[in-house]
Amino acid sequence: MKTIHHTFKLFLLLVTGVFMSCQDMNEVHEEYIKDGEIIYTNKVDSLSTYSGKNRVKIKGYITGAFTVNEIVVSWNEGENQQVFPYEKSAQDTDSISLIVTELEENSYEFKVTSKDSDGNTSVPSIAFGTAYGERYRSNLEPRSINHVEVDQTDMKVVLAIGAELQRDTEIKFTTTSNEEVVVSVPKEETEVVLENISLDHSVHYRTYYVPSATRNGEETSIDQFESDWEELTIPAIGEILNNLQFTPVLGGVAMNWSNPEGGVLVFTVEYTVDGVVKTQTVTSSEVDGEAIISGMDEGEQTIHITLADAYGNSFGPMDYTVTPQPAQLLDKSAWTVIDFSSEEPNEGAPNGVASATIDGNVNSFWHTQWAGGSPGYPHYVTIDMGAEKTIASFETFRRQGDSRGQTKHQFLVSLDGETWTDLGTFNMDPTTNEGQVYAIPSTPTARYFKYVAVEGPNFYAFLGEINVYGLE
DSSP: OHHHHHHHHHHHHHHHHHHHHHHHHHHHHHHHHTTOOOOOOOOEEEEEEEEEESOEEEEEEEESOSSEEEEEEEETTTTEEEEEEOOOOSSSEEEEEEEEOSOOSEEEEEEEEEEETTSOBOOOEEEEEEEEOHHHHTTOOOOOEEEEEEOSSOEEEEEOOOOTTEEEEEEEEEBTTSOEEEEEEOTTOOEEEETTBOTTSOOEEEEEEOSSOOBTTBOSBSOOEEOOOEEOOOOTHHHHHHTOEEEEEBTEEEEEEEOTTOOOEEEEEEEEETTEEEEEEEEEOOSEEEEEEOSOOSSSEEEEEEEEETTSOEEEEEEEEEOOBOOEEOOOTTOEEEEESOOOGGGOTTSBSGGGGGSSOTTSOEEOOOSSOOOOSOEEEEEEEEEEEEEEEEEEEOSTTOOOSOSEEEEEEESSSSSOEEEEEEEOOTTOOSOEEEEOTTOOEEEEEEEEEEEOSSSOOEESEEEEEEEO
């Protein structure tokens, strides 16, 4: 009987416990159902954000939202909100695009809910986004400009490669007809020509940016931000070119300039001799510089000069009228080769031999030995001009069409063929078929001269022709 009694007591305890648990559960739910059953509207899903100028764009999707008539975006823990009307389309799923405006420059947590006309709302979706403003914009700098190239009417501006967040760059300038023009340079381009520019007015430029990078070809920002306008500094080499001075010398002119900053300057001088264009290059970092432009025709003539610096900036060509002192291309009919380091007859006459350097034919050439031996630098040819001459400049021609030869050479002169005066070592451009002129400012008197190939990329040297300008 005791067993039955204990079993009955246990049963009563279980029934009482279940009753009390159900009563407790009802009390918990009463808090939420006292005003009736809660109805949730359809949720906005798959949110993404796009930064903007004091605004943020929010994109997402909503499905089956037949009763929804507005979308609510709230931030600052609900203190701020913006309401957007919604109208269901014929599609089951609609894309949502919302632009939240009048935001301070900051990062935000947005809660996005849908709402129907009865005031029912969805469970909120969370999105994080950033609004940018003047603080961000004021720190932007224009895209770098590498150098400029100016001729008489136009300026070519060469920009650095555009950075990831940069967009178009605008350049503002004034034309020679006093018209203000703004040109736009896309991020993908690095050069633009400013036509008919007036250098009497300043040039300004600025660059547009987006605050976030692109992904999959789609912008993650809905606005661009422009840097402040910056003035383009026109290199001072333009003034150097404007103030060149010329003085007549034998067979040419002396060119003088002032270079207060002492930077490396490269002058490229073009002039015409007997209808053929000649080019002479002068490189100097002298503060007060001088160079002799030699081998010129007699009489008043026009020369063209372009000036560049070590940074790629260039001005020109500018035209100058000069009048050299009379000189002439010296007659070579009495010249003879009296010595040479080596020659290569196997090139096939008239090629290979040293006398090809003075035969009056730029298409024949002297070549140093390569058959049965391979002597290295220096290589030389010594010429007897038959009588004393006044030398104003030398002109050399490479072996036509061949860039493998010497890159540096030297000239020496002598009255007796025994005592030599070094006139200097000069760079030679092995890539051009044109004559290269080397002025000798001292205009020495000599009967003999020696041409020395000093260095080059191979063991051998070759030369098409040597001319001398001066007085017989």
